[in-house]
Amino acid sequence: MYVAVKGGEQAIARSLELLAEARRGDTAVPELELAQIREQLRLGVARVMQEGSLYDEELAALAIRQAAGDMLEAIFLLRAYRTTLPRFGYTQPLDTTAMRVRRRVSGTFKDIPGGQVLGPTYDYTQRLLEFDTTTPAVVKSAETPLPSNMPRVLDLLDAEALIERIDAGSDPEPMDLTREPLMFPADRATRLQNLARGDEGFLLSMAYSTQRGYAESHPFAGEIRMGEVDVVVCPEELGFAIEIGAVTLTECQMINQFHGGNGVPPQFTRGYGLSMGEGERKAMSMALVDRALRCDELAEPSYAPAQNQEFVLSHSDSVEASGFVQHLKLPHYVDFQAELSLLRTLAAQHATDTDEQPLSAAGGQRP
Structure with missing residues (x-):
């Protein structure tokens, strides 16, 4: 522990008290309930779950409230709590083809099986602030219920052999990036794990760069879908799969330009990209970077x-990036004094070599 930090224990304790007061705000205003955050700030909750690597809306809402809305701090809190949890096993691969869809669009075909x-x-909203705080009445529509399963849009291209094929079950067993260190070169499964909990802003920036010519990219949004997917495990004591939620x-799924050669025909x-909760921008950015x-x-x-x-995988983690930048706020007195002493020595040597006297910035005095 830094001596300066240890000597400032009282100051730190007082700082924590001030933080609690600032976080609570005006006590005349009702305290924000977790249910309000979970239901009304669902996109923020989804981001905290994504980058915190823990699917729990209640805990994500708690982290957002504790962090006073600072999403990176909330992600840090959730990630730290996650490390304390026991692991009972792994789920089977999620079947997104059986997703109970709530949103599903394609930028490649107007008419798709199951419809747009x-x-x-927010794609079709006017970006205007709504000063009317009254909640509009919810109108129940009489639309035909959506199909339970919707075929993938990319299957249309696959049927004509116009897009590269991914054989089900051909991927090797993926490593667990939360338990094993990231090594380079990383295979695609490892890269996708890294991107899935990467910082949305960083991935968005990288994705944007690919569209501005900084990569071999000419993408089309083949399909974007959002909905619920069953989680299935196979406990050893049972020996068969069960749904747990x-x-x-x-x-x-992004479609990119033709590729061919070495016996491979021209094809897309x-x-x-995949993200927890409603995270369309994150999933799209992830797909472009992937x-x-x-x-x-x-x-x-x-x-x-x-x-x-x-470069991408080493700098995409919001927790690592935030910690590395913010550690500069900690005392570095000894390090800086060493640098300062060295610089004074070099400046004096330079003055001797040029027959000049080094002057300080204030008052022309010797340092």
Whole structure:
């Protein structure tokens, strides 16, 4: 522990008291309930769950309230709590083809099996502040219920052999990135794990760069779907699979330009993104970056930041990035004094070599 920090225990305790007061705010205003955060700030809750790597809306809402709305701090809180939890096993792969869809759109085909389902989205709203705080009445529509299962849009291209095929069950057993260190080069399953809990802003920036020419990218949104997916486990003591619940997921499949050569016919290639809860922007960004990181696999030139897996994967984690930047607020007195002493020595040597006397910035005095 830094001596300066240890000597300032009283100051730290007082700082924590002030933090609690600031977090609570005006006590005349009712305290924010977790149910309000969970229901009315659901997109913020979804982001905290995504980057916190823990699907629990109640805990994510608690972290947001405790962090006073600072999403990165809330993610940090949830990630730290996650490390205290025991692990009982792994679920079976989620079947997103059986998703109970609430939103499903495609930017490649107007008419798709099951139809375009706009669902809850800000895409068609006017970006104007709504000063009327009254809640509009909810109108129940008499629409035909959606099909329980909707076929994938990319299957239309797959039927004509116009898009690369991914054989079910062909992927090797993925490593657990939360228990094993990230090593390079990383395979695609590991990269997707990393991106799934990566910082949304960073991934958005990387995805944006690919569309501005900093990668071999000309994407189309093949399909974006959001809804509930069953979670299935197979306990050893039972020996058969059982459903233990459902989670809300957002899935994006991007279609990219033709690729061929070395015996491979011209075909579209894929980029994939998946996020917890309602996280469309995150899933789309993830899919674009995933495709960019496949450059070596697809024998494409690698020259852009989004194609450099070591750069992208090493800097995408919001918890690591936040901690590394914010640690600069801690005392570095000894380190700085060493740098300062060295600089004074070098400045004095420079003055001797040039027959000048080093002056300080204030008053022309010797340092």
